[in-house]
Each structure stands twice: as structure tokens, then as C-alpha cells.
Amino acid sequence: MEVLQDQNWTPLGEVGGQYSPSILLLLLLLLYKSHQQGAPAARTSLSVLRRSSASLRRSAAAFLGSPSADAPVSSSMPPSADLGRVLAVITGASRGFGRAVAKDVSRSVRPGSVLVLVARSGPELRALQAELIQSEAGRAGLQVEVVVADVGQKEGLEEVLRRSKRAFTEEITHLVLVNNAASLGDVSHFMKDFTNMAEVDSYLSLNVSSALCLTAGVLQAFPRRPALRRTVVNVTSLCALQPFPSWGLYCTGKAARDMAFRVLAEEEPDLRVLSYSPGPLDTAMQAEARSKTADPNIKQSFSDLFAQGQLLTCEESCSKLMKVLLEDSFTSGAHIDVFDV
Numbered sequence: 001m002e003v004l005q006d007q008n009w010t011p012l013g014e015v016g017g018q019y020s021p022s023i024l025l026l027l028l029l030l031l032y033k034s035h036q037q038g039a040p041a042a043r044t045s046l047s048v049l050r051r052s053s054a055s056l057r058r059s060a061a062a063f064l065g066s067p068s069a070d071a072p073v074s075s076s077m078p079p080s081a082d083l084g085r086v087l088a089v090i091t092g093a094s095r096g097f098g099r100a101v102a103k104d105v106s107r108s109v110r111p112g113s114v115l116v117l118v119a120r121s122g123p124e125l126r127a128l129q130a131e132l133i134q135s136e137a138g139r140a141g142l143q144v145e146v147v148v149a150d151v152g153q154k155e156g157l158e159e160v161l162r163r164s165k166r167a168f169t170e171e172i173t174h175l176v177l178v179n180n181a182a183s184l185g186d187v188s189h190f191m192k193d194f195t196n197m198a199e200v201d202s203y204l205s206l207n208v209s210s211a212l213c214l215t216a217g218v219l220q221a222f223p224r225r226p227a228l229r230r231t232v233v234n235v236t237s238l239c240a241l242q243p244f245p246s247w248g249l250y251c252t253g254k255a256a257r258d259m260a261f262r263v264l265a266e267e268e269p270d271l272r273v274l275s276y277s278p279g280p281l282d283t284a285m286q287a288e289a290r291s292k293t294a295d296p297n298i299k300q301s302f303s304d305l306f307a308q309g310q311l312l313t314c315e316e317s318c319s320k321l322m323k324v325l326l327e328d329s330f331t332s333g334a335h336i337d338v339f340d341v
């Protein structure tokens with residue numbers, strides 16, 4: 001639909017020789033279809049895992065000699081030096097990507113900023129808190145709050161909101177919420193196995209409902225007002241766009257979140273909404289994927305990525321996220337993949 005709504009397209013054969021929206025859409029569908037209908041081994045090969053649908057869109061655009069539908073990524077915009085005086089709420093900050101985000105954000109904020117770090121593992125969060133307080137940013141006045149909470153529970157979300165409100169000061173110029181906490185779900189089964197509604201509900205509650213409700217709570221707690229920028233990051237995945245056999249819950253959750261955040265971007269034009277796909281990361285979630293995935297091709301692909309040293313470090317991926325946030329030129333609601341930054 002983004003393609004159809006683009007006002008810059010002119011019908012095929014008209015001045016500039018551009019392609020009509022319907023022809024472009026058809027080409028994109030053909031590209032995607034041929035991508036989906038490849039042999040199973042090829043479909044799940046390393047190269048496919050590393051190729052995002054954003055890349056497919058870019059290939060199509062290059063093929064057509066036209067700009068990608070949402071190509072804000074490698075902009076020539078000079079990035080801001082920092083994110084401002086920030087209140088940043090980061091879920092899943094105890095390890096993996098969320099921990100890297102907390103560290104990178106701490107280096108990109110002005111004195112007087114506050115980080116609210118959320119996860120269930122208190123010791124890991126407190127170790128990170130101590131590290132950040134001793135860092136240059138900490139010595140310059142960064143405040144770091146730890147919220148030990150299960151964001152899949154109503155009480156957990158309430159605690160995050162209560163502590164975030166308490167941490168806010170009138171000097172804050174930029175509110176940043178990073179919805180990063182997630183679980184892989186049961187990847188040892190296929191879609192036909194999920195007959196237990198409670199299991200599915202529980203997965204979606206943590207991975208979809210909590211991110212939506214936390215975001216809504218934060219937006220209500222910190223409504224639009226002059227001199228307050230507001231940015232919401234949804235940590236997404238290629239799985240939001242592409243089906244991975246035996247990853248039904250995970251793909252469903254990520255796809256649902258992407259759409260929810262696209263709707264939010266439409267509804268709140270002042271808000272900056274980014275769905276960032278960090279790529280295959282060397283984290284606990286990947287280790288779980290390697291050991292538990294039921295689909296043999298997907299499982300092999302992840303094992304190969306690991307064995308061949310092709311997983312990204314959280315730091316590598318996070319530096320791309322920071323580039324996107326500092327440039328701040330993305331289309332609000334866009335799904336941006338690490339390999340496209």
C-alpha cells in the first residue's frame with residue numbers, strides 16, 4: 001500500500017519512463033513469490049536468512065531504476081551529535097541486544113538524561129547500572145534506574161510506568177521507548193501443534209500485548225507537548241515479513257507488532273516510530289534457536305551462521321540503530337533492517 005500511495009509515481013510510458021504503481025506492485029509480488037517458491041534448501045540458505053524483504057524492495061527498485069518505496073536509510077542527512085536530554089525506557093536490558101542499546105544510548109545523551117532499564121534479572125540489570133554510572137556518561141550526570149519486572153504481567157508494566165514517571169524531569173527534551181524484550185516461543189513445534197489457547201495467549205501477551213500496552217501507557221504518561229520529542233522503537237525481525245517454518249509464534253508476534261506500530265505512526269504524526277530489525281545476533285535467543293528449532297533447514301541455517309562466524313554482534317547491530325536514530329530521517333512506522341543501514 002505504501003507503494004500505491006506514493007504520489008511520485010507516473011504511469012508507464014509517461015515522461016521520465018517510470019512504472020505505474022500496479023506494475024511495480026506486480027513485479028514486487030513476482031519477486032517475493034519466486035523468493036518463496038525456491039527449493040526448500042535454497043529458501044532457508046544462509047543467503048536467504050541474511051536477505052531482508054527491505055533488500056528485496058531495494059533490488060526491485062534498482063531493477064526499475066527507481067527509488068525504493070521506503071528508502072530513508074542511507075540518507076545524506078548529517079546525524080545529530082546526540083539524542084538530547086533523554087528519558088529512555090529500554091525493556092530487555094539485562095542481556096543481548098537490549099543491553100547493547102542501553103550502553104549505546106548512554107553514550108549518545110546529554111547530561112541530565114535518565115535510563116530506565118527493565119528486565120526480570122535484577123543482578124544483571126544492577127551490574128549494568130553500576131557499569132553505566134561509572135562510565136563517562138555516568139560521571140557527567142547520567143541517571144540509571146533499574147526496574148526488575150516481568151513485562152508480560154500487568155503489575156510489571158505498571159511498575160515500569162510508575163518508575164518512568166518518577167524519573168521524568170522538566171529538563172527532559174526527548175522521550176525514547178525501546179520495546180526490545182521478547183521471547184522466541186516454542187520453536188520445537190509446527191503451527192498444526194498449537195491447539196492450546198493458553199499457550200498461544202501467553203506468548204502473544206508477552207510479545208505483542210505488553211509492547212502495545214507499555215507504549216500506550218508511556219504515550220499517555222508523556223503526552224505531546226512543545227519541546228518534547230518522542231520516539232518509539234519496536235525491535236522487530238525479518239520474521240515479521242517472512243515465514244520461517246516452526247517459528248509460527250515468533251513470526252506471528254513480530255508481524256502483529258510491526259502492523260500495530262505502523263498504525264500508531266499513522267495515528268500520531270508527531271511521534272517517531274521505528275521498527276528496527278537487528279539481524280541474526282549472537283545472543284541467548286540465537287542459542288535457543290540453534291538447539292530447539294524443529295524445522296531441519298532453518299535449524300541448520302542458524303547453526304551454519306554460528307559456525308561460520310556470520311552472526312552479528314549486538315554492538316555492530318546497535319551502532320546501526322543509533323545511526324538511524326541520530327539521523328532521524330526514517331519514515332515513521334518504517335521497518336528498517338540492519339543490512340539496509
Ligand SMILES: NC(=O)c1ccc[n+]([C@@H]2O[C@H](COP(=O)([O-])OP(=O)(O)OC[C@H]3O[C@@H](n4cnc5c(N)ncnc54)[C@H](OP(=O)(O)O)[C@@H]3O)[C@@H](O)[C@H]2O)c1
Pocket residue numbers: 091092093094095096097098118119120121122149150151152179180181182183206235236237238277278279280281282283284285286
Ligand atoms: N537474536 C537474534 O538473532 C534476533 C534477531 C532478530 C530480532 N531479535 C529481537 O531482538 C530483541 C532482543 O533479542 P536478544 O537476542 O537480545 O534476546 P535475549 O538475549 O533472549 O534477551 C531478551 C531480553 O528480554 C528480556 N525479557 C524476556 N522476557 C521478559 C519478560 N517477561 N519481562 C521482562 N523482560 C524480559 C530478557 O531479560 P530477563 O530474562 O532478565 O527478563 C532479556 O534481557 C528481541 O525483540 C528479539 O526478538 C533478535
